[in-house]
Amino acid sequence: MSLWLLLVLSLVGTMVAGLSLGSVSIPPLSIWDTLTGGDVPSSWRTIVLHLRLPRVLAAAMAGGGLACSGLLMQTLFGNGLAGPSVLGVSSGASLGAAVALLLSPTEGVLSKLGLLGSSFFGALLAMALVAAVAERVRKGATLLILGLMMGYAINSVVSVLIQWAPAERVHGFVSWSFGTFAGIGWDRLPWMGLALFVGVILALMGHRLWDAFLLGESCAATVGADVTSIRRRMIMIVAILAGTVTAYCGPVAFLGIAVPHLARGLIGSARHRYLTPASILTGATLAVLADLFSRLPGGASSLPLNAVTSLIGAPVVAWVVMKGGDR
Template structure:
């Protein structure tokens, strides 16, 4: 028996029960998302509808073509946003970082604004459409952040520069809106509210593919991200290649946040709020636990937020961003006040 065998390592390992709880609440939220709406469908009928059992045709249409893609899109987008938010908070060493802060959403907005408001009848932009141009916008914004990040070593400075970039781009977008014809402005405004609707089976697999790539990149690098918790100079002394890790993180964030924003619009608050919630649940900063927990929590909350936004039913549904902000802001305030500086 060695001396160290007497040391009981009672380190906070995340209990299995918590993972089950997170997984089950995501599944529960998704089932609720399928059941509830303007037409209530009992859970058993949902199962029949999915497996091709005996249900009314209208119910099958609602489940298969309206609610299922919408719930799946919401879950994927929520997970992706939460994951990218967590990565950004680690990258910049700042709990206020998130895709909506560092100009990624703004970049996507600019792309979307160009596509929707100017919308040339022919040429490259028209073929790219809303999706392509907003993704390119998000990617260019993140690339710009990356270039600046090579020069500016300090996380807080970079965060402020990202904020300023966001303001600048938003100003350009405002000017574009001012000049655009009124009927086109409506299309842009409804995109900018964020929505999980309208992502049909044709686009869902592509969104899933891009997000899976980002999530795999985020999960596989957990040791690298952990070293960034020490701050850059300390990370460098333990042998972390700070520059290459930073590049990998920026790449991952761009893929995740860019994809979600392109498909669903700039969804507010999930990216910032969910990592804080996951920290509160897990009680550890290690990305090995925190990344999957953020993804599961983000997926659950996005499905619930989407459910809330369409609860009023019919055309009077609430804008998604209003719901995420109303739910997210108090939660962040509470967690930050309780947990101190994270």
């Protein structure tokens, strides 16, 4: 069986499990009838079409987007421990969410639409700052350090806002910071999908440019690659992908760092023509699986999503560190 077919079947099987399992179990063989209007209980149709299907699709798209952005970051910096949050984009989205949740004077502003807009604006602002810095910095390692420092600075501002905010609003922000795929309905799913689709297509189209960075920026410049232009494109794509996922789903941890390493091990190649789609499929599968595990308690309770993704990603990161952080 082809590896690509196996990756696709793994994703499809995981999505079917995500639609089938939960506080109310629906037989997998009945999922197709539920989706196509067959003879099934109306409660099943409501659960699948209005609750689980948007959540599963959001998880698959978010996982693919984070994996793709993490791969680009690891390629750009030549560091297997780089992830989509290292440039402060996720921190910027968190700052926007903190402003919406902690400082908004009215409940109307505290709606999910206000939270989404504030998070996305924070991610765009962080992206603009990183792009301005990238124009003046020649070395990727320097940009990495500055991005990390900007992330720490933004997180410190969030900590100050938490200190000033009422306790009930702090609880809402902490819940958002755990990450979740449950808040995406049919009204927002197309917009999230459109933004991620644009970012993924740009990443797939630039696979030859990303390959030039496999031996480092110095080697890329030696063979005639426009390092500054390629770096700018990478940062823009990562900002689109990571900023969108964080704005819609909260800061989902570890998938962007761990999945590219798993994909490299699966396909045995560092060429982005193959590694990028493999990372997207693997990330989508693991995100749906992590969301499914977070719902295992059933009923009104569920595990924090980041607790599950950390259990998946932390061993992979530890393995990379033990190998010396090689790509």
